[in-house]
Structure formats: structure tokens, C-alpha cells
Amino acid sequence: MSKEKPSIPKGTRDFGPAVVVKRNYIFGVIKRTFEKFGYLPLETPAMEQLSVLTGKYGDEGDQLIFKVLNSGDFLSKTTAADIEQGSKHLTRKISEKALRYDLTVPFARFVVMNRNEISFPFKRYQIQPVWRADRPQRGRYREFYQCDADVVGTNSLLCEAEIVQMIDEVLSTLGMTDFTIKINHRGVLAGIAEAIGEKGREGDICVAIDKLDKIGAEGVRKELLERGIAEPAVDKLEPLYDLKGSNQEILAQLQTLLGNTEEGQRGLKDLQEVWEYLDNLGSDALTTQNPSGQPRLQLDVTLARGLSYYTGCIFEVKVNNANMGSISGGGRYDNLTGMFGMPGVSGVGFSFGVDRIYDVLEELQLFPASSEVGTKVLIVQFDKESERYALPLLQKLRNAGIASELYPEPAKLKKQMGYADQKKIPFVLLVGSEEMASGKLKLRDMQTGEQDELYIDDIISQLKSEAN
Amino acid sequence: MSKEKPSIPKGTRDFGPAVVVKRNYIFGVIKRTFEKFGYLPLETPAMEQLSVLTGKYGDEGDQLIFKVLNSGDFLSKTTAADIEQGSKHLTRKISEKALRYDLTVPFARFVVMNRNEISFPFKRYQIQPVWRADRPQRGRYREFYQCDADVVGTNSLLCEAEIVQMIDEVLSTLGMTDFTIKINHRGVLAGIAEAIGEKGREGDICVAIDKLDKIGAEGVRKELLERGIAEPAVDKLEPLYDLKGSNQEILAQLQTLLGNTEEGQRGLKDLQEVWEYLDNLGSDALTTQNPSGQPRLQLDVTLARGLSYYTGCIFEVKVNNANMGSISGGGRYDNLTGMFGMPGVSGVGFSFGVDRIYDVLEELQLFPASSEVGTKVLIVQFDKESERYALPLLQKLRNAGIASELYPEPAKLKKQMGYADQKKIPFVLLVGSEEMASGKLKLRDMQTGEQDELYIDDIISQLKSEAN
Numbered sequence: 001m002s003k004e005k006p007s008i009p010k011g012t013r014d015f016g017p018a019v020v021v022k023r024n025y026i027f028g029v030i031k032r033t034f035e036k037f038g039y040l041p042l043e044t045p046a047m048e049q050l051s052v053l054t055g056k057y058g059d060e061g062d063q064l065i066f067k068v069l070n071s072g073d074f075l076s077k078t079t080a081a082d083i084e085q086g087s088k089h090l091t092r093k094i095s096e097k098a099l100r101y102d103l104t105v106p107f108a109r110f111v112v113m114n115r116n117e118i119s120f121p122f123k124r125y126q127i128q129p130v131w132r133a134d135r136p137q138r139g140r141y142r143e144f145y146q147c148d149a150d151v152v153g154t155n156s157l158l159c160e161a162e163i164v165q166m167i168d169e170v171l172s173t174l175g176m177t178d179f180t181i182k183i184n185h186r187g188v189l190a191g192i193a194e195a196i197g198e199k200g201r202e203g204d205i206c207v208a209i210d211k212l213d214k215i216g217a218e219g220v221r222k223e224l225l226e227r228g229i230a231e232p233a234v235d236k237l238e239p240l241y242d243l244k245g246s247n248q249e250i251l252a253q254l255q256t257l258l259g260n261t262e263e264g265q266r267g268l269k270d271l272q273e274v275w276e277y278l279d280n281l282g283s284d285a286l287t288t289q290n291p292s293g294q295p296r297l298q299l300d301v302t303l304a305r306g307l308s309y310y311t312g313c314i315f316e317v318k319v320n321n322a323n324m325g326s327i328s329g330g331g332r333y334d335n336l337t338g339m340f341g342m343p344g345v346s347g348v349g350f351s352f353g354v355d356r357i358y359d360v361l362e363e364l365q366l367f368p369a370s371s372e373v374g375t376k377v378l379i380v381q382f383d384k385e386s387e388r389y390a391l392p393l394l395q396k397l398r399n400a401g402i403a404s405e406l407y408p409e410p411a412k413l414k415k416q417m418g419y420a421d422q423k424k425i426p427f428v429l430l431v432g433s434e435e436m437a438s439g440k441l442k443l444r445d446m447q448t449g450e451q452d453e454l455y456i457d458d459i460i461s462q463l464k465s466e467a468n
Numbered sequence: 469m470s471k472e473k474p475s476i477p478k479g480t481r482d483f484g485p486a487v488v489v490k491r492n493y494i495f496g497v498i499k500r501t502f503e504k505f506g507y508l509p510l511e512t513p514a515m516e517q518l519s520v521l522t523g524k525y526g527d528e529g530d531q532l533i534f535k536v537l538n539s540g541d542f543l544s545k546t547t548a549a550d551i552e553q554g555s556k557h558l559t560r561k562i563s564e565k566a567l568r569y570d571l572t573v574p575f576a577r578f579v580v581m582n583r584n585e586i587s588f589p590f591k592r593y594q595i596q597p598v599w600r601a602d603r604p605q606r607g608r609y610r611e612f613y614q615c616d617a618d619v620v621g622t623n624s625l626l627c628e629a630e631i632v633q634m635i636d637e638v639l640s641t642l643g644m645t646d647f648t649i650k651i652n653h654r655g656v657l658a659g660i661a662e663a664i665g666e667k668g669r670e671g672d673i674c675v676a677i678d679k680l681d682k683i684g685a686e687g688v689r690k691e692l693l694e695r696g697i698a699e700p701a702v703d704k705l706e707p708l709y710d711l712k713g714s715n716q717e718i719l720a721q722l723q724t725l726l727g728n729t730e731e732g733q734r735g736l737k738d739l740q741e742v743w744e745y746l747d748n749l750g751s752d753a754l755t756t757q758n759p760s761g762q763p764r765l766q767l768d769v770t771l772a773r774g775l776s777y778y779t780g781c782i783f784e785v786k787v788n789n790a791n792m793g794s795i796s797g798g799g800r801y802d803n804l805t806g807m808f809g810m811p812g813v814s815g816v817g818f819s820f821g822v823d824r825i826y827d828v829l830e831e832l833q834l835f836p837a838s839s840e841v842g843t844k845v846l847i848v849q850f851d852k853e854s855e856r857y858a859l860p861l862l863q864k865l866r867n868a869g870i871a872s873e874l875y876p877e878p879a880k881l882k883k884q885m886g887y888a889d890q891k892k893i894p895f896v897l898l899v900g901s902e903e904m905a906s907g908k909l910k911l912r913d914m915q916t917g918e919q920d921e922l923y924i925d926d927i928i929s930q931l932k933s934e935a936n
Contacts, residue, residue: 006520006577006808017508037872040485048908052474067537071601073555097477109474119890133539133707279857340474362511375506383668405506408624422587
């Protein structure tokens with residue numbers, strides 16, 4: 001039996017009580033919003049068949065999938081030749097299962113397996129951990145939660161509008177006031193490529209302009225040229241990096257520029273329709289302004305995202321007053337389940353980056369005190385007699401729904417107070433001989449140090465009103 | 469790219485929306501109860517170091533741990549000799565991580581790693597999935613949730629009493645009315661072994677009498693004799709299988725029988741103290757009777773559980789009016805963290821079997837209607853005009869906190885109604901030309917088929933009052 005110091009795998013984390021409670025606060029806000037919009041929860045197993053995952057994330061992705069070793073004598077189905085062919089070949093012989101890499105492929109797999117029972121449009125959300133054998137670094141973990149919502153089986157742009165609303169509502173409810181929901185459309189990007197004389201090259205163009213934030217216009221220019229985009233095309237492209245004006249003015253400018261490209265037309269029409277939906281819904285994303293005076297929803301033609309996947313609107317969210325990358329993103333895709341032989345299922349989805357949202361809320365000090373649930377009051381005991389006296393009080397407090405503890409031993413007062421302190425219990429109830437005689441108990445507010453002498457019923461009223 | 473029909477690994481499950489919602493209802497009741505008693509949530513990673521798990525569950529357990537293959541060229545650190553030595557040896561060379569097998573070992577590992585930051589007594593609960601490479605069968609899965617609460621760092625029997633209370637509160641809150649919380653003590657079992665002349669043989673005795681329910685007294689007799697317990701000892705043991713009387717009367721009989729064994733004394737003293745605590749707390753477990761006329765808490769000297777682990781009180785819970793094994797169990801242990809070189813940390817813990825509780829609630833039809841959250845009202849649309857009219861209504865409903873959807877396309881009425889039906893949406897709102905003209909909307913109750921004509925504000929009031 002090993003007696004060495006135990007540790008946890010690189011890139012994984014324990015979440016202690018204080019952190020779990022805060023994370024659950026974020027999950028709670030997200031879930032309630034999803035459900036208000038008709039999305040319902042789905043949970044899939046941590047392990048998927050390796051064959052379900054392989055080939056869905058590109059070669060690099062395949063390398064980052066955690067494979068689970070077959071149980072029992074896994075070598076029994078291998079030959080010497082299998083082993084000679086090396087790790088990559090051998091993997092398929094000794095591993096049939098793997099850990100979930102994202103929530104999208106399991107969702108597609110679920111839809112295909114349950115196509116006959118599902119009523120479309122199917123709106124599901126899923127909040128579960130995923131695992132990636134990435135090199136761990138600051139902010140990048142090998143186990144982390146994804147938090148996805150998708151609707152499949154409809155082309156209605158109401159879904160896009162509602163995604164904007166859900167993002168807006170979640171972030172507002174979490175107390176954020178300075179964020180931008182960027183929106184763009186794959187058709188607009190294709191239209192731009194065509195309009196500048198590089199039809200069909202939107203892939204290369206997007207990879208380059210996606211880096212605008214990081215490497216600036218000069219860097220992007222260099223990369224575009226390296227990727228074989230002609231210099232005159234690059235010249236035509238650059239003015240688009242900072243289109244000026246309101247969203248409607250930008251749409252009008254794009255109309256002039258892309259009006260005679262088919263893809264461009266499609267994109268602009270879709271975007272216009274999303275705006276109409278939001279306008280009709282009276283969405284805050286259009287009417288509430290950031291401190292900079294801009295509405296929260298912003299058309300941004302330099303927004304690119306993973307183009308291979310998306311076919312319509314794309315989204316990304318930036319918190320302007322925090323030092324953090326995108327905290328949410330998504331888009332429309334045409335063919336989610338094609339990978340499993342079920343074509344024609346289009347949909348639109350997005351996800352929240354919960355680790356990043358957590359860090360933003362910490363940075364901006366937006367976690368409410370109420371997100372720090374836990375024991376509300378600790379009864380301190382001095383001896384067997386005060387313990388006996390305290391037990392019915394403890395029961396009364398709990399019957400009133402107040403999370404309460406009685407320190408389980410007559411330990412030194414300092415130790416009991418230290419326990420309350422470390423567990424951030426806001427109130428301590430002292431039951432000594434004087435208190436037992438009078439029935440008036442000492443209630444100490446651990447933050448202010450103030451002490452009141454009160455009957456138990458008054459204590460209960462006070463603690464219950466505190467909770468509201 | 470594979471186009472074969474996708475599947476999920478044997479022994480794993482997808483949980484669709486209806487099931488997730490019901491499971492979350494159970495988790496919610498459990499969490500709120502744990503928190504009311506001062507237990508706070510902990511989450512540990514799905515993957516642990518293989519060395520942390522190995523050797524903690526016996527040889528058979530080691531075989532059932534899912535091992536994760538090292539990333540990259542895992543063969544590079546192996547030799548031909550490693551491969552010749554077979555799967556078991558090779559595993560340690562190509563796998564360093566494994567999936568969590570239970571929540572107890574990760575908890576012990578967490579306590580040891582954070583011993584200097586933790587304030588003892590440390591009360592934590594943990595609700596997370598675990599994975600076991602068991603042969604799947606009805607009711608046995610390879611991925612299932614455990615739901616543990618433990619307090620470590622105190623010997624106080626108040627903890628045992630509170631565990632009885634938590635079990636009682638959770639099951640009562642879930643609507644169960646006919647269950648028995650069985651309690652016993654390791655000292656009582658040791659005392660019995662001594663009293664019948666087989667001191668130190670309580671291990672064998674327990675393994676045998678643990679099967680009383682399954683194989684009956686005759687079967688147990690046979691097994692005891694096979695295990696080398698002398699026939700006169702077995703004769704003395706058998707009257708204990710059905711001690712008659714109230715808990716206090718049974719305690720008195722045991723006092724006579726075990727009074728002069730040290731271990732028996734320790735057990736009886738502890739049990740007596742647990743009863744005193746519960747009495748002082750006014751616990752329902754003592755005062756509420758089952759339909760059979762017995763209190764919910766029952767001293768049962770034939771309750772054995774995994775003896776190698778427990779050292780004090782042990783618990784097990786049986787639902788009397790459902791066809792199901794134990795749904796909860798636990799006990800006190802002396803040396804949780806000794807396996808990681810940190811001796812002297814005693815504690816007591818228990819867990820709920822959530823899959824079994826789920827089945828019991830289904831069997832007894834105890835899931836409340838409110839556990840079926842989801843969309844409350846679907847607005848049916850007929851054309852672009854009615855969609856436009858419906859959008860502000862949709863927003864009003866959501867602003868009032870009512871989970872609502874607008875069907876995203878002007879599909880056939882039958883299709884839209886079918887969607888509401890399959891998603892079990894209780895109300896449908898019809899917005900046709902008449903309704904738009906009058907402002908009075910048709911609200912149809914999908915269960916009764918009744919239809920009311922109401923203004924939107926009245927609809928909101930009605931749906932909000934339904935929710936309460």
C-alpha cells in the first residue's frame with residue numbers, strides 16, 4: 001500500500017466548498033435562463049465509444065482524446081505485429097472507449113440514436129465536464145466544464161435572436177454591465193471574399209483576420225499575403241476592419257459592398273431578420289447601452305470563429321472591463337448529424353465558458369453574498385449540560401430552514417470560534433450557564449463582533465429575515 | 469469517417485430531459501438537507517492518479533478500475549520484457565491515471581493534501597459519478613452517481629444522530645412513509661462473537677449473517693459451520709436473529725448478554741448515546757411510526773455491512789413497501805486517511821443510492837408534478853403576422869418568469885400541437901386573426917382540453933399562480 005504523498009493529475013482540480021458554491025451559482029443562473037427559453041437538460045456518459053469520437057476533431061484533436069484501456073487481459077486480442085506497429089496502431093486494439101472531448105459530438109450521437117423519439121425542433125442544454133490531453137497551462141485544464149445549448153431541426157432565425165437574448169440575460173443576471181455580443185454571418189464572410197475578388201477563399205481570409213486582436217492589421221496583412229490573397233484584394237479588405245456607425249449603418253454599408261454576391265445577400269438578409277426579431281421582442285441587447293455608448297449587440301465583420309463548422313450566424317462575447325478572452329460563442333451549422341449518417345439536421349448552438357465567467361466575476365467582485373451559502377449559525381457548547389440545552393434549539397433552527405450546526409464537542413471556545421471563522425459562518429450562538437438560566441442567548445455577528453442577547457424565537461426571526 | 473450506427477458503451481446511460489429533471493429533484497432534496505446540517509459540497513476530478521486508487525479496493529476492486537491510457541507514444545517507455553509479462557504488468561507502464569471508483573478514497577486524498585487548510589471537524593458532501601468495470605446487469609451500471617456525506621475529525625456521536633436525522637428528513641421530504649433505518653454497532657457484533665465463545669471471529673460471523681435475508685436461518689447456519697464456528701456457538705447466536713420488543717427492550721436484552729464483554733459494552737454505550745441525542749433533538753426517527761407500528765429507527769443486530777472498514781455505528785436503510793434493496797448506508801471508521809500516511813483521522817459517513825431512490829419514487833409514484841419542470845406554455849403561430857404579434861407576448865411571459873416558447877415556424881397546427889404534447893407542455897396559446905383583433909387569446913389546457921379566452925395579463929396571473 002502506497003504511503004507516498006498523494007497528488008492529483010496535472011491539469012485537474014479539486015473544487016473545495018467555497019468554490020463549488022460559487023460555480024453552482026453560475027450554473028444556476030445559466031440553467032434557469034435556458035429553461036425559461038424552453039431548453040431542457042441532457043446528460044450523456046463520460047465515456048463514449050472511441051469510434052464515435054475518432055475523426056471528429058481533426059488529427060490534432062484525435063491525439064488529445066483520453067483513451068480508456070480495455071478491462072481485463074487487454075493484450076489477449078493483440079499480436080506481436082500490432083505492438084510492432086507502434087502506439088497509434090496499438091491504441092485501437094487495446095482501447096474501445098474514450099472520455100468525452102466536447103458536448104457537441106455526444107449530442108449529435110444522442111440525436112441520431114433517438115431520432116424516432118425526439119420531437120423536433122429539439123432544444124437541449126448540457127452542462128458537463130469534458131477531458132482533453134492538452135498541455136496544461138494557466139486557464140487551460142485537462143478537465144473542465146462545458147455549458148452548451150443547441151436547438152436542432154429548424155432554420156428559424158428566431159433561434160439566433162433568442163440566443164442573443166439568453167446571453168444578454170445570463171450576463172446581466174450575473175451583474176455584468178459592460179459586455180459586447182459580437183455577431184457575424186458566414187455568408188457575409190463569403191460575400192466579402194467574393195467582393196474583393198477572392199471568391200471561395202473565405203477560409204484563408206478568416207484564419208487571418210481572426211488574429212486581428214492579437215497581431216494587428218499589419219500582421220494580418222502579412223498573413224493574408226502569405227496565404228496567397230492578392231494585394232489588391234487585401235487593400236479592399238482592410239477598410240472593413242473598422243466600419244463606423246450604428247449596426248444599421250454598417251448593414252447598409254455592407255449592402256452596398258456585398259449587394260450583388262449571393263452569399264453576401266443571404267448573410268445580410270439573415271442578420272436583418274435577427275435584428276427584426278430582437279426589435280419585436282424589445283430585447284435589452286438592442287436597447288441597453290454599454291458605458292461606451294454602444295448597444296450590447298454589435299455586428300462585427302471581423303468575427304470569424306471556426307469556419308469549417310458554421311454555415312450561418314456566428315456569435316462571440318467579450319467582457320469589456322475585464323482582462324479575459326471570449327466568454328461565450330456559437331453559431332449555426334447545417335449538418336450536425338451527418339457524421340453519423342443522418343443528413344439534413346441543421347441547428348444553432350452556443351456555449352458559456354464557465355471557468356472564464358468565474359474569473360470575471362471574481363475580478364469584478366460580482367459574486368453576491370448569497371452565493372456563499374453554508375452554515376448560517378454555529379452553536380458553541382461548553383459542557384455536557386450546555387450541549388443538552390442546545391440540542392432542541394438546534395432542532396428549532398433547522399426546522400425553520402436555517403442551516404445550523406452545534407459544535408460536536410465541548411472544545412475550547414477559541415477552537416470553536418476558529419471553526420466558525422474558517423467556515424465563514426456569519427453567526428455564533430453562545431450557550432453558557434447564564435444564558436441557560438435566563439433563556440436569553442448570546443448571538444454574535446462574526447463580521448461586526450456585535451453581540452445581542454435574544455430569545456431563540458427572536459433569533460430565528462432575525463436569521464430568517466437576513467436570508468431574504 | 470465512420471457512418472455506422474453510433475452507440476454508447478455497455479453499462480452507461482444517456483439521461484434525457486425528463487429523467488434529468490427528476491434526478492435533479494432528488495439531488496436537490498439531498499443537497500438542501502446536507503446543507504441544513506452544515507455539510508458543504510466538494511468536487512474532485514474524474515481522473516485520479518492510478519497509484520492513489522490501486523490497493524484501496526482489494527484485488528477484485530483493482531481489476532474493476534477503469535485505467536486511462538497515457539497520451540502520446542505510450543509504448544516509448546516500455547520494453548519487450550514489459551510486454552512479455554502480460555497485461556497486468558504492462559498496465560502500470562502505459563497508464564498513470566484512472567477513473568474515480570468511489571468518492572471515499574478521493575475524499576481521503578483531498579483531506580491529506582489539504583490537511584493544513586482544513587478546519588476540523590470537516591463536513592463535506594459529494595455528489596458525482598463513479599466508474600466501475602463491473603459486468604453490467606439490471607440495476608448495475610458502469611457509470612453511476614454516488615452521493616456521500618462524511619464528517620471527519622471528531623468522535624462525537626452527535627454526528628451519528630444527525631446522520632439518522634438526515635436520512636429521515638431526505639426520505640420523508642421525498643414522500644416516503646414506510647422505511648426503516650437499521651442501526652447496529654461493530655462493538656456489538658464483536659461482543660456477540662465473544663459472548664458465544666468465538667471471540668475475534670466476528671468477521672466470519674458477519675459475512676454469514678449478512679445473508680440472512682437471502683438464504684434464511686438454515687442457510688446462515690450451514691455457512692457458519694462451514695466457516696468453522698462451533699455448533700454450540702451457532703446455537704447461542706440464533707436467538708439473536710429476532711430479538712423482540714422496543715429498541716430500548718432490545719438494548720436491555722443485549723446488556724444482559726454482552727454486559728461483560730469490553731467491545732459489547734462500548735457498542736451498547738455508543739448506541740445508547742445516539743438514542744439520547746435523538747431523543748433530545750425530538751427526532752422524527754424515534755417518534756414517527758411506520759404503518760407496521762414500529763419507529764423508523766430500528767436496532768438490528770443482524771446488520772453487518774463491510775466490517776473491514778467500519779469500527780463503530782453502522783447504518784442501512786430499507787424501504788418496506790417497495791421491491792428494492794438498501795437505498796442508503798454508512799458507518800463510522802477510525803482511520804480514513806491512514807492509507808495515505810495520515811493516521812488518526814476518524815469520522816462517520818453515509819451515502820444515498822440515487823438510482824435506487826429514483827426507482828422507488830417511480831414505483832410508489834412519488835415524483836411530484838413540480839419535479840417535471842419545463843416549458844409552461846407554447847405559443848402556436850399561423851403565419852408571419854401572428855408570429856410578429858406573438859413576439860412581445862412571448863417576451864412578457866418570460867419577463868414574468870414563465871418558461872415559454874414560440875414555435876419557431878408557421879408549421880401545421882397538428883405538428884405544433886404534437887410538439888407541445890410530446891414535450892409535455894401543459895398550456896398552449898393560440899394566436900389567430902380573431903385573437904389578434906380582440907386581444908383575447910385562446911389558452912388551451914393540454915390535459916383537460918379546456919380552452920379559455922383571456923387577455924395576456926390574465927394568462928400571466930393564471931400561469932404564475934399555477935406555479936405555486
